[in-house]
Amino acid sequence: MAEQKPQVEVEYCVRCRWLPRAAWLAQELLTTFENDLRAVALVPGTGGVFEVRVDDTVVWSRKDDGFPEPTQVKQRVRDRVAPGRSLGHSDAADA
Template sequence: MEIEYCTQCRWLPRAAWLAQELLTTFEEELTELSLKPGKGGVFVVRVNDEVVWDRREQGFPEPTAVKQAVRDRVAPGKSLGHSDKPAS
């Protein structure tokens, strides 16, 4: 898993905080999470090279939305408790 963030925009703290949230939530499912410095306003979350969140298309992510996107790929049956979206 990877979070690519813009160094020019000083988004390392945001990327590190999101990484902490994901590693705490998926401590058994994730074997690694890397922070990748980038440029040009990039803030992208990838799971196995698949983009699950791109700031340019979706805005800055709420942790709940990213957790749901990651969960759907790494642990589809896992409950996220109060972070789960309501059944539609």
Template sequence: MKIEYCTRCRWLPRAAWLAQELLTTFEGDLAEVCLVPGTGGVFVVRLGDRVLWDRREQGFPEPSAVKRLVRDEVAPGRPLGHVEASALDPDA
């Protein structure tokens, strides 16, 4: 898995935080999350060759949205706990 981030925009902390969230949630399912420096306002999350999230098209991702996308690829059907409960019940 790769997170490409813009160094000029100083998005390393955001990329590192998202990587931490993914590695914590999918510690047995992801071998690695690689941080890839880029430029031009890039913030793209990839799983293999597949783009899961592109800031230019979708804005900055909430970790819960990326977690759902990753889960659907690496651990389909696995519950994400409170992440999904709050998405299903807006009053939660």
């Protein structure tokens, strides 16, 4: 049986109307990691939540880190799903 690829979840607050932000981030992740991920799921939540998880591990939480730039999330997702992989200009932005 082939190794199962990780899944990313973007949980967003429906009351805050953060679906467009979550969908945009999901698109960014799918574009960058199209061959590395099983899926990117949008998960409706409440209470001001905006979290990104790889499998069951939180890699970004608005509560702790504020709203992310896509580059920041891509780097954290990359560290879990494809360590050592260059993100090109996304990595250079941090240098």
